Amino acid sequence: MSDPADLIIVGAGPAGMAAAATALAGGLRVVLVDSGTAVGGQFWRHPPEHARSVIPTEDLHHGLREYHDLREALAAHAQKGQLDLRLHHHVWSAVRQDDVFVVHAVDRRKAPQEIAVVLRAPRLLVATGAYDRQLPFPGWDLPGVLTIGGLQALLKGGGVAAGSRVALGGTGPFLLPVAASLAARGVEVVTVCEAAHPRAWLRHPGPLLRNPGKWAEGAGYALTLVRHRIPVRPRTAIIRAEGGARVTSVRVASLAPDGSPRPGRERRIEVDAVGVGWGFVPQLDLLITLGCALTDSADGNAVVAADEGLRTTVPGLYAAGETCGVGGAALAVGEGRLAAESVLADSGAAPVLRGKRLAAVRSAVAAQRAFARALALAHPIPPAWSSWLTDETVVCRCEEVTAGVIGTARAEGACDHRQVKQLTRAGMGWCQGRMCGPAVHCLTDPKQAYRPAERLVATPVTLGALADLDT
Amino acid sequence: MSELIIDGKPLAFVEGQSVAAALVATGRVSWRATRAGHRPRGVFCGIGVCFDCLVTVDGVGGQRACLVTARDGMTVTTEESTDE
Numbered sequence: 001m002s003d004p005a006d007l008i009i010v011g012a013g014p015a016g017m018a019a020a021a022t023a024l025a026g027g028l029r030v031v032l033v034d035s036g037t038a039v040g041g042q043f044w045r046h047p048p049e050h051a052r053s054v055i056p057t058e059d060l061h062h063g064l065r066e067y068h069d070l071r072e073a074l075a076a077h078a079q080k081g082q083l084d085l086r087l088h089h090h091v092w093s094a095v096r097q098d099d100v101f102v103v104h105a106v107d108r109r110k111a112p113q114e115i116a117v118v119l120r121a122p123r124l125l126v127a128t129g130a131y132d133r134q135l136p137f138p139g140w141d142l143p144g145v146l147t148i149g150g151l152q153a154l155l156k157g158g159g160v161a162a163g164s165r166v167a168l169g170g171t172g173p174f175l176l177p178v179a180a181s182l183a184a185r186g187v188e189v190v191t192v193c194e195a196a197h198p199r200a201w202l203r204h205p206g207p208l209l210r211n212p213g214k215w216a217e218g219a220g221y222a223l224t225l226v227r228h229r230i231p232v233r234p235r236t237a238i239i240r241a242e243g244g245a246r247v248t249s250v251r252v253a254s255l256a257p258d259g260s261p262r263p264g265r266e267r268r269i270e271v272d273a274v275g276v277g278w279g280f281v282p283q284l285d286l287l288i289t290l291g292c293a294l295t296d297s298a299d300g301n302a303v304v305a306a307d308e309g310l311r312t313t314v315p316g317l318y319a320a321g322e323t324c325g326v327g328g329a330a331l332a333v334g335e336g337r338l339a340a341e342s343v344l345a346d347s348g349a350a351p352v353l354r355g356k357r358l359a360a361v362r363s364a365v366a367a368q369r370a371f372a373r374a375l376a377l378a379h380p381i382p383p384a385w386s387s388w389l390t391d392e393t394v395v396c397r398c399e400e401v402t403a404g405v406i407g408t409a410r411a412e413g414a415c416d417h418r419q420v421k422q423l424t425r426a427g428m429g430w431c432q433g434r435m436c437g438p439a440v441h442c443l444t445d446p447k448q449a450y451r452p453a454e455r456l457v458a459t460p461v462t463l464g465a466l467a468d469l470d471t
Numbered sequence: 472m473s474e475l476i477i478d479g480k481p482l483a484f485v486e487g488q489s490v491a492a493a494l495v496a497t498g499r500v501s502w503r504a505t506r507a508g509h510r511p512r513g514v515f516c517g518i519g520v521c522f523d524c525l526v527t528v529d530g531v532g533g534q535r536a537c538l539v540t541a542r543d544g545m546t547v548t549t550e551e552s553t554d555e
Contacts, residue, residue, distance in 0.1 A: 035519065037487075037540055042518060048540065051487020111539045112531035131520045143501030143513050150517025153537070158492025159485065162500055162514065245511055246500060273500070397515070397523060400507045430522035435515075459519075460533065 005031045005084065007343055008103050008119050010091050010286060011127035013041020014329040015321025017070040018336030019125050019343075024077040025352045026344040031084040031119050032074070033091055033105055035459070037157075039071060041129055042149060043329040045156040055159035060152075060181045062217065063329060070333075089117060090459045094124060094286045101316065106465045114465040123316045123343050126287050126304075127336060130280035130322035133438050135170075135385050136395045136403070139241030139250075140276065148178045148277035161187045163273020167250045169193035169238035170277040171379040176221035176232075178275060183228040190269055192225070193236040193252055195259060195278075196379045204374035211371045213330070237261070238274060239388035247274055259382020278381055280326045281438055281450070285458040287323060290314055296449035297325045299376035300442075308362075309342035310335055318343060327372030334365040386443055395443075396436040398429020403443075410444060417441045418453060427453065430460075473543040478551070484541045491517065491524050491536035502526065502536075502549035525550075 007023050009016045012034035020032045034041070037048040044067045047055040058064065077083035086105070093104040101124035106114040132147035139145065146154075146162055148170065154160050165188045168175050179189045201208060208215070225232060233252070239261055240251040249270045253261035279299050287304050288294070293313040295305040303325045310318050320339040321332035338361060341351055353361060389395075391404030401424045409423040417433070417440040420426050426440055427433025432455050433440070441450040472483040475493065484493035491514045494502060501513035503525060515523040517537050524536040527548040536547075 035538065047487040051485070054485050055487050108538075112528045112534050131516060131518060141510060141512070143511050146500075146514060147516045147521075150515060150537075153517040154492055154495055154514070158488040158496070160488070160492050160496045162495050394508075394510075397512075397521065400505055400510075430525070431520060434520050462531075 005029045005119070005121040006347060007031070007123045007125060008033065008101060008121040009125045009127060010094070010103065011041065011129055011321070012036065012039040012085075012087070013127060013129050013321060013332065014043055015127035015129075015332035015336035015339075016041070016125070017067075017074065018333040019127060019320055019340040020083065021070050021073040022337045022340035022352050023343055024073065024082055026340070026349050028344065028347065028349060029082055030077075031086060031121065033086045033089045033103065033119065035088065035090045035108075037087060039074060039085070039087070040067060042153065045153055047157055047159070057156045057159060059184060060156055062177070066333060086117070090461075091286065092457050092459045092461045094126075094290060096290060096314065096316070099316065104469075106461050114462050116465045116468040118469065123318070123347065125318040125320060125339055125343065126323055127319065127321045127332070128283040128286060128323055130282045130326055131434070132277040133279045133281045134276065134435055135278050135381065135442070136393055136436070136439055137239055137241070137388050138390055138393045139243070139247065141394050141397055142241050142243050142247040143245065144243070144247035144272060145241050145274040145276065148174060148275040151273070151275040152178050152181055155181045155185060161185050163271065164188060165190055165271045166273045166275060167191050167193070167238060167252070167269055167271045168275045169195075169236075169250075169252075171195040171381070172277065172279050173218065173375065174277055176218070176225065179230050180221050180224040183224065183230060189228065189230045190271060191252060192230060192232040193238050194232060194234050195237050195255060195382050197235045200378035201374070204377060207367070207370040207374040210367045214371055237382070237385075237388070238276060239266075241274055247271060250274055253388070255382060256384070258384040260384035260387045279376070279379060280322060281434070281452075282322045282326060284323055284452060285455045287312065287317075287319060288452065288454050289456055290317055292317065292319070294451060297376070298373045299326055300381060300449055301326070302449040302451040308338075309345070310339035311342055316346075325369070325372060326376070327368055331365060331368035331372060334361050334368065337361050338365060381442060383446070395439055396424075396426035396429065396433075398431050398435075399425040401426040401436075406440060406443060414444065416445045420444060421453070473541070475541050475543070475545040475547055477547045478549055488541050489537050490526060490528070490539045490541050490545075490547055493541045494536065502551050504550055
């Protein structure tokens with residue numbers, strides 16, 4: 001694409017794909033950047049285009065008609081030269097200079113080689129999604145213990161299962177599709193430990209009744225689980241993983257209402273892999289450094305503050321999908337469309353969605369947000385989760401900082417995750433607190449929403465790639 | 472099947488898989504040791520966030536195995552090999 005772009009979109013998951021398709025339909029020139037090997041993000045993760053016949057993953061997906069429609073629309077615009085699709089591109093910084101957004105990325109198509117790329121446009125849309133939220137427990141750093149998102153990514157992207165006898169645990173509906181995917185690939189899912197009680201849903205029946213599609217999806221998973229005889233155990237948790245070079249068993253506890261293990265109600269189950277996830281953490285790095293205001297979400301995360309049109313508080317900067325609050329792919333698609341409509345309006349272009357179609361997207365987004373809120377309230381982090389930690393439990397995986405050391409820092413007066421970091425190095429390693437940050441936050445300041453530390457470099461880059469910059 | 476070279480030995484993989492997926496396909500879930508505790512680590516988040524799966528690829532260290540697409544003839548070195 002030789003002409004300058006009107007819009008850069010970072011993240012080609014459901015939100016970014018939908019936003020791009022709408023902006024392109026409205027005549028804008030778009031650059032769509034993603035670190036992955038194919039469009040789809042985590043939810044619609046696929047092997048690279050050339051590998052789809054040898055790594056079949058279609059049966060593991062949901063909402064694929066939408067995915068294929070969006071993918072075809074993007075491909076058609078890429079062919080015309082209106083869309084500049086940059087896969088394998090890792091964005092490490094975005095800044096606003098004189099009303100223009102400058103996005104720094106590295107092209108890793110020939111990884112480990114990195115080529116610096118600088119993209120510019122007057123408008124930027126950040127749709128960087130989310131990753132699994134983790135709560136440490138003894139043995140969670142043993143090989144074979146993965147995030148549930150990691151298990152799913154290996155299945156959807158590479159066609160491989162990380163174990164043959166797997167226990168899943170945590171909270172939230174994402175446990176179910178991961179169990180179903182594993183079962184579909186012949187893995188024995190020995191237990192699904194859901195910390196919440198299904199009764200929690202009855203406190204917020206309205207959003208559930210207004211989203212019949214979600215009912216149907218849930219019922220579909222339930223049927224799959226029954227067919228494979230996968231036991232889902234409410235109000236239980238994996239409180240310990242055991243093994244040496246690899247996990248060999250887990251301890252599953254029945255939980256009291258506050259989330260503490262009930263004495264004498266523990267079981268040991270032999271496994272060769274474990275998946276855990278406690279909801280998600282939005283990927284806000286680019287938005288925080290760009291200076292966006294944040295707001296609190298019902299799931300305990302700070303998220304980007306955006307208006308009805310998904311405009312952030314920074315002029316020309318938009319956000320869609322999980323960065324605005326975790327709510328799933330269907331909501332992300334709707335938000336992507338609405339964000340693109342705002343970009344079109346703010347650029348002086350004609351709208352793509354009008355009248356009844358626009359109203360339908362808006363009302364679907366409102367219903368799905370209400371559903372996401374009810375879901376977050378029904379699947380909270382158990383207040384007493386830290387009772388299953390021991391002093392020796394590693395909390396920060398990178399710097400190997402234990403719960404005991406963090407406890408000492410708290411006793412010395414550290415009252416949030418930043419102060420704990422300064423005293424203990426928890427959050428200073430390779431992942432920059434992405435894994436332990438939410439947990440350290442919950443240990444120190446659980447009443448507040450988790451606001452991640454500002455990370456000026458969103459992904460590590462080589463000095464060589466920086467030296468190539470000619471700006 | 473294509474092949475990469477891991478710690479001097481050939482490893483067959485399916486075109487399109489990441490280095491991490493290629494390793495997991497052979498039953499391996501760890502290939503690194505932590506600095507302080509020398510604890511085994513490998514794939515954890517699977518999507519490039521946790522940095523537990525670091526390997527050296529074609530001589531360049533600090534590569535996330537879950538993000539690097541395996542290529543025929545690629546040379547991968549793990550920390551397990553340097554410890555031995």
